[in-house]
Amino acid sequence: MDMKRDYYEDVRLFGSKVVLFWFLVLIAFLGFFPFLFRNYYVYLANYMAINVLVAIGLNLLVGYTGQISLGHAGFFAIGAYGTITLMTSAHLPFLVALVLAAIGAALLGFLLGLPALRLEGPYLSIATLGFGLTITQVIGRIGFFGGRQGLHAPELTIFSWHLDSDRDFYYLLITITVILTLVARNLVKTKVGRAFIAIRDADIAAETLGVNIMLYKTLAFAVSAFYTGLAGGLYAFVLRFIEPQIFSLLMSIIFLAMVVVGGLGSLFGSIAGACLLSWLDLELRNILSIPYLGGWLEALSKSYFSITGVSNIQLIIYGSIMVSIMLFEPLGIYGIWIRTKLYWKTWPF
């Protein structure tokens, strides 16, 4: 046996010095980012960071464990409403409220995971979809949560640090997102993540190796809901105002789209998918103000694609980009990345 083999290499956070180097470069870039770009891009980065958290959480459930969810906007809402109400009503500090709200989402995720044990595929989609819709309905009816009027986010202070600009909030968000990304990486490389993947690939074999699939399937829901709830709590402070309609079915679907477009079962894919779709979402809002083309597109969509006569060209372009990615690379952005890597490895042969 090769006694010198370093078994930790298989699971090390940074597989090699090169990877560590690029990670540090990325961290440095993220650190200087707000000074290099104007405020709009800082806002975009915040939006991306939140979606990265959701996409990673959702991917742990969908991509790694093989359970689908069309109700993650529900967990997102619980995080958002939970954080604000815990701060305003229970007067808890922001970070405490945020973590408690995320734990609340995780508990609810665990509960949703229980009926999910008996459901698969299309049936699970409908069950989770029902969950997502119910959450927004319930919140919309409870006066404590602001009802249909919504809630305003309070001032944000962490100890004595007043986070009163997008830039301040950026640093908080990036820190949380980087840490939770590394945590997810560790999870998928150790016992829990292996059990998730095993359940997805061959659940009966996993059981006969001692994996309690009930425990791990519900755990996947809980972890996924934790990430999403935490992201929701942070999102409340990006928007500064939340109302039930925000947490719609469309939001759940977009979350799922991020994971699928990025690549199921790949953390890199989740990050890429979340960033791409966040960017498209914000950027396409400006499409109508492009000279000439914008007006033409608006007229086109109004006359041909819209039933109500309202322009929906953003959604159409958004959708076509998603369709093309899936058409050309079923593994999503992750698949494109793998092929590029392979190409450069074998280049120029």
Next chain:
Amino acid sequence: METKNRTIFFEVCNLSISFGGLDALNDISFEVHKGEIFSIIGPNGAGKTTLFNCINGIYKPDGGHIIFKGQKIQGKRPDYVARLGIGRTFQNIELFTHMSTMENLMLGRHRYIKAGLLRGAIMWAKRSFAGREEVAHRRKVEEIIDFLDLQSVRNKFVGSLPYGTQKQVELGRALAMEPELLLLDEPCSGMNSEEKQDMIFWIKDIQDALGITILLIEHDMKMVMDISNRILVINFGKIVTEGSPEEVQKHPEVLRAYLGEQDNLENIA
């Protein structure tokens, strides 16, 4: 060995299960001694795999008992049975296709690894609890990789490996959980003769060197007669006979079904 209150290592009593009127297993009883290779043979659809599925807890039997080291295990969940020390391979390979050989075998270590969600999440260095555990268990898995000559496919995705190698990885995965009782469901099916020879060698070695008791389902009569200590013959869910290879070979029904013609001896399916 023959002490007064020797607990029976593994025992099946009056086991029955039916699927919509079909008696897949009907009043099956037998006993397995520690350290032996106990084979189960019978024609297609006899109920062999169903018997394994009952032992594992994948199926809940309609009646009867399964007792492992003095504990009733019938109707228990598969993961519970696994944690008691019963390992298994499958007739139709059930590997984790998107994982490497190493990772597949690491799932065999699942029941020994303590770092769960929290300690796994904060694995920040080799010295952390989860880090040390990963290293220790990977080292253990490496021993099995060496034992089964799997070094060349150590880091390959198992989905892309040849059929025979996949069967080997599955055996390795079951061994990684260090079972006391190992259920092998047609470990040699679909293998070429060279792979078959290797597999037979390993099965014997698992018995001799690792001291693991083996329950074996196999259609290759020559191999079964060669390596089994005792054999159980079932057909239509019922026991035909049980005994040593010599005894079983003489049984008229076995002779008729399997060994009637000499050329059948080589390849009976």
